[in-house]
Amino acid sequence: MPLIRIEVSDFKSYRGHQVIGPFKNFTSVIGPNGAGKSNLMDAISFVLGVKSAQLRSSQLKDLVYRGRRLAKGPLDGSDATQDQEDDDNSDDQGEGTAKKAWVLAVFQDEKRKEWLFQRTISTTGASEYRLNNKVVTYSAYNAALTSHNILVKAKNFLVFQGDVEAVASQSPRELSRLIEQISGSLELAQEYEKAKEAQERATENATFNFTKRRGIAGEIKQYKEQKGEAERFESLCDQKDDLILKRILYKLFHIEEALEANARDIQTKSKALAGLRAEHEEHEKALENVRAEQARARTAVVREEKKVKKAEKALEAKEPELVEVDAQIKHSSRKLQNSQKIQEQVGNDAERQQAKLHSLRRDLSNAKQAADEAAEAQRRASQHNTSLSEDSLAEYRSLKASASVLAVSERQALETLGRDEKTTSRTLAQARTKDEELQQNQERLRGDEQTQKASKSELEEKLATLQGDHARSKQEYENQQSERTRISRLETETNEKLADVYQRLLQAGVDRNESEREAKLKETLASLQRIFPGVRGRVVDLCKPTQRKYETAVSVILGRNIDAVVVDEEKTAIECIDYMRTQRAGQATFLPLDTISTKPINDKFRSFARGARLAVDVIQYEPAVERAMLHACGNALVCDTMDVARYVCWERGQEVKAVTLEGTVIHKSGLITGGRSTHGGGKKWEEKDVQASGIESLETEGQGRRKRHC
Incomplete structure (x- = not known):
């Protein structure tokens, strides 16, 4: 500027x-x-x-x-200096x-x-x-x-007389100081140091806060996720409750419909009951008849079994005969084959003889024809010439003698062929007769073979039937034996369970020693659960120790809250109290889940000492009643021994209620009370177990009876 x-x-x-x-x-x-x-x-x-x-x-x-004073002496301008100013x-x-x-x-x-x-x-x-x-x-x-x-303050706008020379002669430190003075930072040195220290502290704080912020952000994220999970869980619980309610309403609706339908059916079937009873009597009579028939059938089965045995013996006796028949069949088959071969050879010989006979007959026919022609020529000649001349007669005789001499071999051959023909004819007749006999034997053997095969098939079928009946009878016998063994084993197991249940009933005294107040409280609770849907039940019914050894300690820790009734809302608790007051049903403690006060569980006690554990960690319960269990148990510890309880309460100085497995209590104030005889053990839990076991045993026995009935 x-x-x-x-x-x-x-x-x-x-x-x-x-x-x-x-x-x-x-x-x-x-x-x-x-x-x-x-x-x-x-x-x-x-x-x-x-x-x-x-x-x-x-x-x-x-x-x-x-203003100037008057000068008292002359002034020499040349002698004036800067200092005169x-x-x-x-x-x-x-x-x-x-x-x-x-x-x-x-x-x-x-x-x-x-x-x-x-x-x-x-x-x-x-x-x-x-x-x-x-x-x-x-x-x-x-x-x-x-x-x-x-x-x-920095005087960064003027350079006075002598400043240049002074600056030139300054040391680096002085020059730095001059630059800081001109820039104005020298006056802010202390503030700079303070600001630097503040900056370092702020940087450390920022780093710490950033680290802490990251941790907090992670925790916030985790809490948000847990919150989301909790909200989803609550939403799912609400949905579950709604679905359970709808399911119950649906069941009630169908139960009512079924009741109405059953009532109508009862009315309808009551009318038909008389006829059914008559039919039942008829069926009973028919059943008696059937049983009689069954008895007769069993007798018949016995007889048939005897017959089967006899047939088996007969079959065993017939087996040699069957073998002999098979051998005869094979021998007859071989003879039949040989006869067929002989018949074939005889047939071939007969065909050759027939051909030869046909040739001879043809020659004989030719000779007869020639003789007839000669006779015819002679007859014609005799007609022309009644008598032959001597010469002709002599010539005839000569020719006849010559012919007799010349045709000897042919005549002999002709005679031989005639004899052969007769022999062959007789042989052929014999062969045909034998062939017919063989065919008759073959037919007879075939008939015998078919008869034997039919008899064999019938015997095999009867044997298969008898074997099937025998297998079924044997299977039925084995089934009856298995069923008898199973029933005996089931009866033994049932007797053992009944004896065990009876012994436990005697020990717990459920069916004889239950107090009048307990019975009345159970009846009242059942009525409240039927009338008010928000009543969940007693604390003792809603939780259970993870092991039997914790029953006494948990009973002591729950104390008067063991019979407290857990409800969903305070409104429900007030309505239940009004109902009990109106019905004069006694008194009860109610724990509303929406308003009940609970203290947060101190997680350090989960691993504080060996042999010590939180009471809420040794019981099982539904998540919906967690607030009631936390209210009833708090931070109370279950200790294995008295030494562990003393160590936690006295040596470590923890103000917490510690209960041993025997029921001895070390209170927060340091007092010791209790013991097994004082608190009566885990009777509440024994009652629950005995009731559950009794019901299970009765159901098992009922199933066994139904199976035996079937």
Whole structure:
């Protein structure tokens, strides 16, 4: 921001109102000694708020113009020095001394707006600051200068006489100090150190807080997830309750419908009962008849079994005959095959003989034909010539003799063939007769074979039937034996269970020693559960120790809350109390889940000492009744021995209720009470177990009876 001009009034050597300027980017002020060059620098420093000590004055009032005294001697201008200007600081009053002095500096910012900084001082030493012709405090005045990057304390706007030489001769430390002074940071050194320490502390705190924040963020995320899970769990529980309610209503609706339908059926079937009874009597009679028939059938079965045995024996006796018949069948088959081969050979011989006989007959026919022709020729010749001449007769005889001689072999062959023909005919007749006999034997054997096969098949079928009957009878016998064994074993097991249940009933005294108040309380609770849907039951019915050894300790810890009734809402509890008061059903303690007060479980007790555990960790219960269990048990500990309880309560000094497995209690105050005989053991839990076991045994016995009946 450039300096435009300086206006002074009665400041040091400047008398009256003087305007110096305008200044350019580079302006040089020259003049002889005593002309007021240094006073111009002092005026600029003065208007910018520099202290009087740095303006070559001990007091601000020395900056006000004072009139000059008359000179007492001649002055030599050449001997004047810079120090002569200090005469203005003398206390002598001359002619025209002013009452106040002021300096006005005009600056121009980058927006070409002029800023007027004016400082006025009186002879009393009082200063007045004006900014744009308005009186302001020094703080506002200095803040305005600082906003234009003019730092008064750092004096970063003027270079005084001798400063360059002084700067050049300074050490690095002094130069650093000068730079800090010019920049204004030197005055803030202490604040810087404090701020640095504060920054380091803030950094450490920020790091710690960041780490803590990350941990908290993780915990918040975990809690949000747990919250979401809890909300989902509660939502699912609500849905479960709604579904259970709908299911119960659905069952009740169908039960009512079934009751109505059954009532109608009862009315309808009651009418038909008389007829059914008559039919039943008839069926009973028929059953008796069937049983009689069954007895007869069993007798028949016995007889048939005897027959089967006889048939088996007969079959065994017939087996050699069957073997012999098979051998005969095989022998007859071989004979039949041989006869068939002989028959085939005889047939072939007969065909050859027939062919030969046919050839001979053809030759005989030819010879007869030739003889007939010769006789016919002779007859014709005799007709022409009744008598032959001697020559012709002689020739005939000669030819006849020649023919007799020449045809001997043929006649012999013809005779032989005739004999062979007769022999062959007889042989063929014998073969045919034998063939017929063989065929008859074959047919007879085939008939015998079919008869034997039919008899064998019938015997095999009868044997298979008898074997099947025997297998079924044997299977039935084995089934009866298995059923008898199973029934005996079941009867033994049932007797053992009944004996065990009876023994436990005697020990617990459930069926004989139950008090009148207990029975009345159970009846009242059953009535409340039927009337009010929010009644869940007694604490003893809603929880159970994880092991039998904890029963006594848990009973002691629950104390009077063991028979307390758990309900969903306080409203339900009030309604139950009103009902009991109206019905005069006695008194009971109610634990409403929505308003009951519970203390958070101290997790350190879960692993505080070996042999000590929280009571809520050794019982089983539904999540819906967790608040009631926490209220009843609290932070109470179940200890295995008295030594563990003493260690927790006395040596470690924990104010917690500790109960041993025998029922001995060390209270928070340090008192010891109780014992097994005082608290009666875990009778409540024994009653529950005995009742459950009795019901289970009766159901098992009923199933066994139904099976035996079936």
